[in-house]
Amino acid sequence: AQRVTQPEKLLSVFKGAPVELKCNYSYSGSPELFWYVQYSRQRLQLLLRHISRESIKGFTADLNKGETSFHLKKPFAQEEDSAMYYCALLTDKLIFGTGTRLQVFP
Amino acid sequence: DAGVIQSPRHEVTEMGQEVTLRCKPISGHDYLFWYRQTMMRGLELLIYFNNNVPIDDSGMPEDRFSAKMPNASFSTLKIQPSEPRDSAVYFCASSLGRGHEKLFFGSGTQLSVL
Numbered sequence: 001a002q003r004v005t006q007p008e009k010l011l012s013v014f015k016g017a018p019v020e021l022k023c024n025y026s027y028s029g030s031p032e033l034f035w036y037v038q039y040s041r042q043r044l045q046l047l048l049r050h051i052s053r054e055s056i057k058g059f060t061a062d063l064n065k066g067e068t069s070f071h072l073k074k075p076f077a078q079e080e081d082s083a084m085y086y087c088a089l090l091t092d093k094l095i096f097g098t099g100t101r102l103q104v105f106p
Numbered sequence: 107d108a109g110v111i112q113s114p115r116h117e118v119t120e121m122g123q124e125v126t127l128r129c130k131p132i133s134g135h136d137y138l139f140w141y142r143q144t145m146m147r148g149l150e151l152l153i154y155f156n157n158n159v160p161i162d163d164s165g166m167p168e169d170r171f172s173a174k175m176p177n178a179s180f181s182t183l184k185i186q187p188s189e190p191r192d193s194a195v196y197f198c199a200s201s202l203g204r205g206h207e208k209l210f211f212g213s214g215t216q217l218s219v220l
Contacts, residue, residue: 006148043109044197044211048107077174083187093162094209095140098148 002027004089006097012090013077014105021072023061023098032090033070038048039083047085048070057081076102110181110212112198118218124186130179131200139209140173140183145193155181188219 003026013019025031035047048056050063050070060074070087082104087097112131117126131138139154153163158175166173170189175181185192195216199209 009145043213044199044209046208092153093151094139096149096153098146 001097002089002091004087004097005093006085006087006100008090008100009098010101010103011092012103014106015079016076019072019074019077020106021071021085021087021102023097024060024067025087027068027091029091031063031065031068031070032084033061033063034088034090035059035070035072036088036096037083038085041062041070044086058073077102079104079106092097110200110210112196112212114215115213116216116218118220119188120220122185122187123219124184125188125192125217125219127183127196127198127217129181129183129198129212130180130200130212131198132181135200135210136177136178136200137201137203138181139199139201140161140181141197141199143197143214149197151212152183185217188217193217193219208214 005024007022033050036044037045037047048054058070059074061070063070084099084101086099089095113134123184127214132207142150144148150167152167154161155175155191171185173183197214198212201209
């Protein structure tokens with residue numbers, strides 16, 4: 001079965017603390033994975049994709065095929081990172097996880 | 107470009123009524139998607155179109171839901187009759203080519219069925 005699991009509904013940290021948003025996937029093929037973000041009162045938008053191996057707004061995500069994970073990380077969280085984050089898996093369509101709300105307190 | 111445009115932004119209706127949600131994709135995009143967002147289930151794909159043709163409607167919850175795309179610039183999602191459990195935010199998104207990974211989302215329609 002094709003599935004994306006985000007085990008945490010809410011993650012709260014203080015500014016400056018490291019952040020890791022967990023994402024695990026289930027897929028028999030070669031996975032293509034993404035992180036989407038929805039800031040307050042803004043549209044859902046693409047944050048980063050694993051094939052680009054890029055760092056966006058200080059966030060990185062590494063695909064670990066052995067653990068079937070694609071966790072999103074940032075070493076020092078900022079208040080403006082507070083948002084809803086969705087991990088997504090591309091098969092013949094884009095399958096999203098249930099999302100994790102990140103709250104960064106001052 | 108104004109991006110993907112959805113209307114209405116908010117819809118409050120009573121159980122049993124028909125609800126129609128509308129979407130205008132980005133001009134030139136050939137894929138259109140309808141998603142439903144709830145706290146419990148996150149973002150669920152309901153249906154998607156390619157060149158106005160429905161490709162996969164396996165996510166449509168039941169026969170009460172239907173979607174159409176009469177032309178490249180307009181799509182509707184209809185719920186008839188509506189039920190309280192349909193209350194959610196419904197998003198429309200579009201993309202160019204098989205680039206499903208870069209979806210451009212609308213602002214969503216917040217539906218409340220009383």
